[in-house]
Ligand SMILES: Nc1nc2c(ncn2[C@@H]2O[C@H](COP(=O)(O)OP(=O)(O)OP(=O)(O)O)[C@@H](O)[C@H]2O)c(=O)[nH]1
């Protein structure tokens with residue numbers, strides 16, 4: 001893979017192929033190119049129903065691209081698709097500049113963003129998966145005279161290509177073992193177990209929608225401990241490549257876990273979906289999803305469609321979802337916060353909005369909670385302690401027969417406390 005040159009001039013290109021949302025996917029490609037520090041100086045489209053097996057574009061188009069590149073000093077062409085190894089080589093020959101496909105572009109961005117050991121490993125696996133079928137067969141042959149080249153006779157008759165493949169496969173296997181040890185899904189599972197099945201809420205959505213900002217806004221107000229770590233938020237595509245889970249405690253003492261994770265983009269390369277499976281699937285453990293939408297971006301409907309499709313592709317279905325239309329502060333004449341059923345229009349930077357969002361969240365995750373009056377004899381102080389620690393106590397009174405509490409409890413707590421329950 002060649003080294004990234006800052007502000008390299010590039011041309012973006014694609015075949016409309018009657019695909020849905022082609023216009024938006026080209027806009028997205030330009031944003032991805034910018035995210036990778038490329039300077040987009042031109043765009044070329046071809047209206048074809050399908051690409052050509054050999055050269056992807058039709059021959060005339062390659063000449064047109066070559067001219068446009070020359071005229072604009074572009075040194076690279078980016079194609080809005082995943083190309084076969086031979087298409088990549090043929091286009092390169094035809095247009096006379098370097099060629100990257102969409103997958104490579106996204107892989108490059110992920111590689112620059114990865115910070116944690118887990119993310120770095122996941123990106124490297126995806127890169128190797130991409131490289132594997134693209135190893136060049138014409139590379140120098142090693143000792144060919146030995147003939148055969150069976151497993152028993154490795155080295156002797158093995159071509160350089162075979163050796164490269166073997167080395168890559170070994171490396172992929174090693175990285176997979178590393179990942180298994182790191183156990184990406186552990187954070188949510190552990191937290192869930194330790195915290196006695198407290199509800200899990202996951203922020204999902206298109207990249208740069210404001211998931212991490214929403215998480216930090218909620219943490220600032222409801223984090224368990226003031227020193228709870230915030231997550232990284234930034235105006236760039238794929239700022240977050242890891243899952244973070246934090247515990248929140250509401251003023252009434254009820255708790256839930258909130259998780260933030262990697263954002264989506266259309267046609268997320270299958271290599272990444274595969275290697276990030278564990279990270280992406282974190283949301284699958286959630287009791288409630290919050291789909292954060294950049295409501296200030298005119299393309300938000302496309303972004304929502306992409307999010308829904310990606311969730312489906314990674315097998316996340318049938319989890320209740322709140323639609324959270326963020327960045328309302330950047331829109332003209334938009335009132336916020338505004339709640340309508342499971343939809344909220346808000347801004348992650350606005351206090352009132354975060355309070356409204358929390359209210360909507362609690363309505364969902366505590367839907368099966370019940371409020372009862374309890375009478376606990378004075379010699380059962382540990383029960384009062386338990387209730388004050390684990391349940392949402394609205395009032396406490398001292399009457400002759402003991403402590404009288406009005407509390408909202410989950411179904412399990414309701415079972416445990418049944419014998420203290422009284423009519424109010
Ligand atoms: N004006 C405004 N900006 C916001 C709001 N919410 C988020 N942003 C900005 O939007 C940018 C992206 O926010 P992030 O929270 O990093 O987005 P994300 O969804 O976590 O993005 P990825 O991790 O890349 O998928 C940041 O520059 C935020 O400051 C908002 O309500 N209003």
Ligand SMILES: [Mg+2]
Pocket residue numbers: 211212213232233239240260261
């Ligand atoms: Mg983020």
